[in-house]
Amino acid sequence: MNIIPRPTPSNMWGRMKPSKLYSSRPAAFAAVEFEPDLNVVLAEIRLPENRDRDTHNLGKTTLGRLLDFGFLAGRDAKFFLFKHLDRFEDFVFFLEIELLDGGYVTVRRSVAEATKIAFKKHVARHQDFSTLPDREWDHIDVPFDRAKELLDSLLDWRAVKPWHYRKGLGYFLRSQEDFRDVFQLRKFANSHADWKPFLAHILGFDAELITRHYAKEDELKEKEQKALTIRQELGGEIEDAGKVDGLLLLKRQEVDKKQQLLDAFDFRSQDKSDTKQLVDQVDERIAALNQRRYSLNQNRKKVIASLEEDQILFDPEDATELFREAGVLFSGQIKRDFQQLIAFNKAITDERRGYLVEERAEIEVELKTVNSELNSLGKRRSEMLAFLSSTDSFAKYKRLSSELVTLRADIEGLERQRTFVQRLQQLRTDIRNLDEEKTHLQAAIEADVEAKNADVGSLFSRIRIFFNEIVEEVIDQQALLSVVVNHLGHLDFRAELLNDAGIATSADRGFSYKKLLCIAFDLALLRAHLDDAFPRFAFHDGVFESLDDRKKENLLAVIRRYTGLGIQSIITLIDSDLPPRDADEPVFEPSEIVVLLHDEGDNGRLFKMKSW
Template structure:
């Protein structure tokens, strides 16, 4: 699969780009001196990649320039001609106004113009978006990618500036790792299906654990003993059966006897005990109150001085001072004692409130029992026993719900244990698979590793290591690092220019490793030479051309200031390699020959 042509129904505004089999250059020339120091020039160099993605049926995004400036582009229809593996072509038609509807035409001639074709001339027309994606997937015939969709891995061959931040996780993979790691593992030669199954098992495990946690929270800590609930349920059901029999027979003698026994053995005893307890507490409280009052110092030196003065007795100087010190001393030694007494009185008050509340409840219970025993109206006793029966049945229903919930919780716990075991097994199999593929010299991953290092070493004269490992969570971690002379990882790969180089090397290494399979044969890299020095640019261009000779297609974009300066002053690119020239001398130099947006 290669790119063949990108064009629109508005050739006067957008000139068609016809791609060659090998190297294709989109070159932006900065001709005006005042623009040379600007970071962005808004000519449309990077827009080519976005339009290719649109042609490959990217989802509609309101932030995408075609829809963000809908008033400018609403009448545009884009056509992407793709060369298939068997040498035939398929053209994808997609309009801006109705981007969710797509048309397809398969043909055998290169660089066709189907912009004026009638609806009946298309093989498939007005195809709904999701169906269109599946249809294009079948046209492309990328069998090696199965069971993954072509869009899952397209981003590695359509690298925008935003995709150079990480070799493996593209901008479009901002979501869960399970969305992209299995497919990436697959094209690297690992068992991607196993990785996907492990993520699915982990997700299922998390859901079951969440269900179990919800049931535990609803039950509460006091309802976690299934044996206890079964016992209580048995007693409640037996009691309900007896009450039902009594109600049906209008026979309340057993209830009278039970209430009499309960009144004598339980209620009256509890009331007497609580009254005795209350008496004791009230007595202690009175003692504490008296002690607190006795601790007050009633002697006032000022009053005493005034009294002695009135009687003509001298009371001043050292005598008054001694009394004040004595009072201060007494206050100090009783302060802590008063604190303890106050605290004890508060505890007694709290106990008294609790006892009074319990006595009130027991009094009500005693009153109800006496009323029932003295009641001669059988219908009144019938009503009371019926109400008791309703309460018992409600308790039974509640206990049964708790029991059912506990049974579900037990089942969930058993399922969680099984899922954990299955997940651990899968993690073990993934580890075995990674170790085997990494260790085998002839494995697909080993070939990709060698190509990756070969590209980096040829460009910057430094070795690079591509590695995959299983982390503590049982997931795959991918890494691409530059190595120093001692074979240790360096921090050089953290710089933007080297990070970009690692991304380009990774993409090309994958493409080369899959040359013998139904796999994409093109790579688009935006701003390919930015931040590299001239010698490294020349080296990278040599690598790209060498890969073109192997049968791979490269589409690269750059501005003329990033062109490597050749020693002989010759042109860097052949005329046939430059498929699109942009410049800053007016709107005619832009990709879309219109004012910038």
């Protein structure tokens, strides 16, 4: 943190504060000249019918929004100036700000051309440059982003570096929406990494450790996501680089062998391999099948012969004629015996013949199968012999080249897989290293928070003391401002009311007390940074709302005491929220009321026009 020597109160009190807000149309928007200490925007509800209304649209809240506009808030279509462009397009606003060196800068910003900014530095306060020619401005039509950088350098709030001046401006221009949480402003709706390091910094902690921890966390998540993507791309394939390298080695050896054959145009090695396959496999099978076919053919001949032998060639009638011619008597009885014998033998022969026919059919089927396989093997043998005896080497070259292409495609796929695996292994190494570094950073953050909590002289200890003093003075109840490191290594900021036993209560959850805690935090923060180049103003809208009269008096006393320390306070309120006083004892001095609003016509509004 940059520390500057603390100036004397007379020189210090007027610095780094809004000094004047005015417009190019003073009849519609009267100039607001801010005092270095207490500035009150008071809205009087004079019409009885308006006293019970929640909102009155007089413009007390609008003043804070205009200050933010002058401090170069980004253009938002919901912002009232742009939402009602038909009403405000011809307005040009001027914000005079007192600087660290005691001089002033006036920022000119129009509604019609809100991204073109003009600047002028000057010595005297409460100037009116609404009619100043362009040539007399120091910088004219500065582009918006460049204008913010220029204003950042002019304000020179070194205590918030390396952050931009707008980063924490919401703590000192609290809108109603910003009273919902002590620490997380409405504009901090994005990730905690965007605002927690800044808040830690202005509370006195080592913000660099926290920023680095978030960065490591983001880097770790990115690496883990990449590792997951690669695992999905691998789709269950090998994730071990050693195994992939082994497969690549074998494939490359095979490629080298085939490439050498092609380079030498020598196919003897391949011929030898094919010849061995021919001899060992094809010829042996053909020989076996030929032997089987020979055996089957022999059996087939035997079956056919047996079928022919079973025919009975003896005819009794022929035998009778033969015996007659020979003069031998062949009686009828002998003829009948021969016929009976023939009938018996025929019965036996028919049964045996059935078996032989069945056997021949089986032999025929097997012979058909054997012949088919022999034909196939013969064709294959012819092709292999053709390869061996071919004089056309190009055919062999073509075959080996095709095999080589396939192998190289396999190698390319394995190399791609190895690349994924190597990236995955490197990511795993990075993840382990990042996780270890994140753990070390978390330990360092925990040590830093513990040390700052234990050091009664630390910036954070002073802030929490001032915070408790304010709350206790207003509501007679202690409040604890604490910062702890959660299990993820992130800072958790807490602002809690304590009961008599020192235990946190739920009272801070009510809106009125939540607002009080916000006000107390802002003032404590400003007081703790009085010795630094840091803002010294706070705008609080509806400061007394929902508090009882005694607490209002107490809070006003705190605000006056803090303005006495050099902190400019700009507060808005409705007259019904004023603490009761005697008529001869007004709550505010006339000089403290910088804007007086009322509900008796348009002239009582901040903008002297109909409500929008």
